[in-house]
Amino acid sequence: MNIADNPLLLPFNEAPFSSIKNEHFKPAFETAITMAREEIDTITNNTDTPTFENTVVALDYAGAQLDRISSVFFNLNSAETNDHIQKIAQEVSPLLSEFGNDITLNEQLFARIKHVYDQKDTLTLSVEAQTLLEKRYKSFARNGANLAEDKKSRLREIDASLAKLKLTFGENVLAETNAYELHLTDESDLEGLPESAKEAAASAAKSRDKEGWVITLDYPSYIPFMKYATNRALRKELSIAFGSKAFKGNEHDNQKNVLEIVQLRHERANLLGYETHAHFVLEERMAETPSKVIAFLNTLLEKAKPAAQREFAQLENFAKAEDNIEQLEKWDGSYYSEKLKQKLFNLDDEQLKPYFKLENVIAGVFTVAQKLFGLQFEEVFNVDTYHEEVKTYHVLDADGNFISLFYADFHPRKGKRGGAWMTSFKSQMMKDGINERPHVSNVCNFTPSTPSKPSLLTFGEVTTLFHEFGHGLHGMLANTTYPSLSGTSVYWDFVELPSQVLENWCYEKEALELFATHYETGEVIPMELIQKIKDSATFQEGMQTLRQLSFGLMDMAWHSQNPSAITDVKAFETTAFSETSLYPPTPETCMSTSFSHIFQGGYSSGYYSYKWAEVLDADAFEYFKEHGIFNKEIAQKFKEHVLSKGGTENPMTLYKRFRGQEPQPDALLRRAGLI
Incomplete structure (x- = not known):
């Protein structure tokens, strides 16, 4: 294929989605890898003495074309995939893994970097430049640059295997999600479901050329059914289908993949001189060591468990009194929690949804960003997108200067993985x-509009939108010199601070009144509903905290010890959950086999960071509350010291510069009502 015919190999600013064909990807990757190798060769063959500029900076900008192609391709593989794209992903992932190894195991390149690093005390570098030098040197040392040749060769094999295994894991989860449907033809089976959920189920059936209603494992379909459907047997069926994804012994089973992934990660860490995968990962995190993470999680567990047990007993008693339920099961949790919440607070999602029309919530998060950071958002219609549902915006500062291009993709589709995420097409x-x-x-998966109703969000979906937009702001407001330190390129346990802190505005009257208006009448959300949202914010907080801690502790169980003796994924998981389990076990289900965060995404040995970042965000928001949630001065400090700085300095240094002190865990415990 001629380079001139491949839009991915021509210079582009906005991604040229409509011109890209699947067959363009592999040649584009191969050509861009060759180009990047030539850029690396230019650095290593330079006969001048290695300097920060001609070696470290040159390396940071090398492979820019390859980075852009990768961002376009892998984002499509998440948001708009198909069999062909998945096949290409399996083919190019090992090539990228090999290329990455070729850089970190390049002795000439490492020798040049080491030469500069050894002179670091005599160089007059900016703080950002010092961080880049330190990060670059460590990235080589931490990825095998000092290894003997035979060990380097084994490292390459491990990395190629892991790249493919992680992709296969994700493909299996997606295939299992898409393979299941609960097809209902008797309307009585939908008893308890709100009209909006029924209508969505009817639309799903219609799109499959079926009569009646279809419930799927996609969150906007699954969650309302689990929360409202009175038919306990169907809730059980759906719950087990959801919990047994990739755990059925069929072609999409992930048990073997999980064991191989953890074993290879452990071997890799040992090769590099680390005790476990968690020791390797946490060296580059605020938390630093597995023992600190486990101590942190157990401290929260100590505070949360008594509350969780009280809440669970309350829920058991309520279910017994309501429906004579002798044994509360997992498929009862959401249903009776919702009923109890309605009884205690007279509040349910269906009351709130009319006030959260998607377009209004988007306008609301834009207004919050404008009031805090002076940003303006203008929808534009001449930017190429990968799907007709994707909206695009120019982001401008208060003076009208261009800050960022913003893409928004909000509804589930067959080729789109579940969940919500922020990503970038250009750094x-x-x-x-x-x-x-x-x-x-x-990218999110919100309830789509139906013939009679616009897309109305649950309150949980509203906080998800604010969360991902917080990540988005971290990317949009980036203002650094070097690409590898820009935006969300920060320690993993710091990356959730901008996203989680923004969720706090969803609970504040001053913010809600900006956008929470009834989609039919235009009435602003009543104060009594706002008060109920606030009052119910800590409802079952002990149980919610326990759930998050269980995931963090299981992640550490998989990654902070030698996994070679583990042969039974389910048995291992059950042991890891033993301190945090409230419900009776369900033998048919297993979380690990679909726990994409740690086995496909980047959260291995990092799931604790959600709780870690909650400590940061609760402490940060207390600072806003003390001075007013739209205080320009505090917002400017947050923008200047956190959002714009990326990974240019140690995150604790940045946080203390913003806050004037280290974060106080008590802020989180106060907010959660646990102290």
Whole structure:
């Protein structure tokens, strides 16, 4: 294929989605890898003495074309995939893994970097430049640059295997999600479901050329059924289908993949001189060591468990009194929690949804960003997108200067994985004296509109939108020199601070009144509903905290010990959950086999960071509350010291510069009502 015919190999600013065909990807990757190798060769063959500029900086900008192609392709593989794209992903992932190893195991390149690193005390570098040098040297040392040749060869084999295993894991979860449907033809089976959920189920059936209603394992379909359907047997069927994804002994089973992934990660860590995978990962985190993470999780567990047990007993008693339920099961949890919440607070999602029309919530999060950071959002219609549902916006500052391009993709589709995430199609950086501005995307899976109703969000979906938009702001407001330190390129247990802190505005009257208006009448959300949202915010907080801690502790169980003796995924998981379990076990289900965060995504040995970041965000929001939630001065400090700085300095240094002190865990416990 001629380069001139491949849009991915021509210079582009906005991703040229409509011109890209599947057959363009593999040749584009191969050509871009060759180009990047040539850029690396230029650095290593340079006969001048290694300097920070000609080696470290040159390396940071090398492979820019490959980075852009990768961001376009892997985002499509998450948001708009098909069999062909998945096949390409399996083919190119080992090539990328091999190329990454070729860089970190390149002795000439490492020798040049080490030469500069050894002179670091005599160089007059900016703080950001010092961070880049330190990060670059460690990335080589931590990825095998000092290994003997035979060990380097084994490292390459491990990395290639892991790249494929992680992809296969994700494909299996998606295939299992898509393979299941609960097809109902008797309307009585939908008893308890709100009209909006019934209508969505009817639409799902119609799209499959079926009569009646279809419930799927996609969150907008699954969650309302589990929360409202009175038919306990169907809740059980759906719950087990959801919990047994990739755990059925069929072609999409992930048990073997889980064991192989953890074993290879452990072997890799040992090769590099680390005790376990968690020791390797946490060296580059605020938390630093597995023992600190486990101590942190157990401290929260100590505070949360008594509350969780009280809440669970309350729920058991309520279910017994309501429906004579002798044994509360997992498929009863959401249903009776929702009923109890309605009884205690006279509040349910269906009351709130009319006030959260998607377009209004988007306008609301934009207004919050405008009031805090002076940003303006203008929808544009001439930017190429990968699907007709994707909306695009120009983000401008208060003076009308271009800050970022923003893509928003909000509804489930067959080729789109579940969940919600922020991603980037172009990084911010300073290049040739020009501040290249980022292209940022938010992808979610919200309830779509139906023939009679617009897309109305649950309150949980509202907080999800604010959460992902917080990540988006971290990307949009990036203002650093080097691409590898820009935006969300920060320690993993710091990356959730901007996203989680923004969720707090969803609970504040001053913010809600900006956008929470009834989609039919235009009435602003009544104060009594706002008060109920606030009052119910800590409802079952002990149980919610226990759930998050259980995931963090299981992640550490998989990754902070030698896994070679583990042969039974389910048995191991059951032991890991033993301190946090409230419900009776269900033998048919297993979480690990679909726990994409740690086995496909980047959260291995990092799931604790959600709780870690909650400590940061609760402490940060207390600072806002003390001075007013739209206080410009505090917002400017947050923008200047956190959002714009990326990974240019140690995150605790940045946080203390913003807050004036280290974060206080008590802020989280106060907010959660646990102290």
